[in-house]
Amino acid sequence: MKKRILISDIAKALGISVTTVSFILNDKAKEKRISEALTKRVLDYVKKVGYKPNELAKSLRTGKTKILGLIIEDISNPFFGNIARLIESKVYEQGYRIIYCSTNNDVEKAKELIQMFYDRQVDGFIITPSDGLEDTVKQLQQNNIPVVLFDRYFPGLETDYVGADNFQGAFDASNHLCQQGYRRIGFVSLYSDQTQMKERSDGYMKAMDNNKQQSFIQKIQMDASDEEAMELLREFICENRLDAVLFSTNYLAISGLKASKKFNFTMPAVIAFDDHTVFKLVEPAITVVSQPIKDIAENLINILLLRLQGKIKATRRMVLPCELKVRESTKVKVTS
Amino acid sequence: MKKRILISDIAKALGISVTTVSFILNDKAKEKRISEALTKRVLDYVKKVGYKPNELAKSLRTGKTKILGLIIEDISNPFFGNIARLIESKVYEQGYRIIYCSTNNDVEKAKELIQMFYDRQVDGFIITPSDGLEDTVKQLQQNNIPVVLFDRYFPGLETDYVGADNFQGAFDASNHLCQQGYRRIGFVSLYSDQTQMKERSDGYMKAMDNNKQQSFIQKIQMDASDEEAMELLREFICENRLDAVLFSTNYLAISGLKASKKFNFTMPAVIAFDDHTVFKLVEPAITVVSQPIKDIAENLINILLLRLQGKIKATRRMVLPCELKVRESTKVKVTS
DNA sequence: AAATTGCGCTAAAAGGTTTTATTTACTAAT
């Protein structure tokens, strides 16, 4: 267990002051008019002995930790998992690290986590806010901590935000179903005030209206068990004799598939929001509204990094287009 | 943006020394013989003003960050994602945070990440080591940093480890296939020296030997694209006219399913290592060797926490039993 | 009476950086 080498060790070894070494290591040699000769000497020596500054001390002094907090709904959901992975590798290149936690849509947990991260002085946040988190986010902003929301936002709060065009996505999907000739088209959503759900719901309704179709809407409790969800879905689909269903999330669609398997009813045409491996492999493969995951991740961190550098002042709301990936589940045209 | 309150503010407000406050806050009031009256006064005041110590300063002084590094193969794989989620919530209760990164089985990236985390002075590591990471792990140990490996280990290195009984799992699965009457049973694995792969392979071979069956083994490059894997698998399954296949990972099995769909051949009986939502929904549902995810997560952090507290000295290797979850894919008995 | 012990608390050092304010030694200008 060899002792860590310190900046003072370097100064001593080279017979110069700690300040000088610090300036050089922080690329302020020019600005502080350190001679090139000395600069080189220091740099060479530092490389030779493999000195790495103590990040804690650095953070304590500068107030910056170079750590970003990622608060997401559920890391084990591939949609969020993929975004997390992309974000992680992007910020990594910029010298930032992320520290993350899942909220599972529990406000209290989310609040606690944010407080925790704040106490640990993360430099900024990326958050998928659960219902009721508005005040907490506002507080962060008041404390000048950069926050970028994603997947959903608070209509009454000026925040940076990146998300998909949920309305358009749901609208296109619903329209597609109408065009394929389906007539009894259901929509499955959650009891939640989150904006993405509202937008998807609005998109569906608008399409139904435009096509002069009746709407069938079933909402599920966010904390419902898989069993409860399955039972509700069976009833919703069978009792209403639906010939198509738009699910507002991938896991709701998966519950639907499980239900059809368990209760042994044939699934009508299905479209799901957010892709998932399951949907490509199931028979028939399921049409999805796919969010531009890569774009979302990139924009999230671009905005956050600009904020951190103080390069933007106005809030940015980015809405990125979804793509309808048509697969077998909606290809069969129903002739009425 | 109100100023953060410091321990010195508290001391000043109460007219006592910083030291006293610190002792009280760190539960050393008894030990340091601070009077109960004063202790209570301080505690009350601290609660009233909502003081939270600066974790950075604390860490700088104590050398402990209360942060654990989690180095996993791929956060977007549900197997790892689930373990990560469980670990995260477990350590959270103990006042630890985790900071994680995916390696995607890239040794260089893994080394870099570990170095990075080490520089940031994480208190300990949980690592799924990629091939070639042995020396790095050894160095951590030499620097007295607790490390617990999982999913795989290095035979030549004494380390704490938690993993599943891969041999038994593969053996049981293979035996099951034999008992169901299958005669041309293939095994799909990776070109990798990782122990879990070796053990699964050994389990399969042993079962084939015991049942006097021929072995068919196909390995895939770890960095192979989905397309390459699918092509190889088609060939392997079709050319050898296999009537059953044991896949050594969930994503290999998924590639197999994709291949059968793309190239339109009927999949033989299938068993996959590690469960996945896909396997429950596909037709027929796929039998899996399921690892005890919860047990694994719990043991990982138990061991790590004990290490951190210096409560154990001998290395621990925990091998937990797998469970064969029989589903439709292997239920049909083939009469030869 | 002198020495020791126990009590309740604290001053100051330590942890390792960055940054502000200053010094020193020159050269150029008045």
Added chain:
DNA sequence: ATTAGTAAATAAAACCTTTTAGCGCAATTT
């Protein structure tokens, strides 16, 4: 000969804790 200016480097403060070593006093022991 004095002043002004500049280049190159530095001492010391600051960031906020924890922890070591010790102080002053009263009670107890020798």
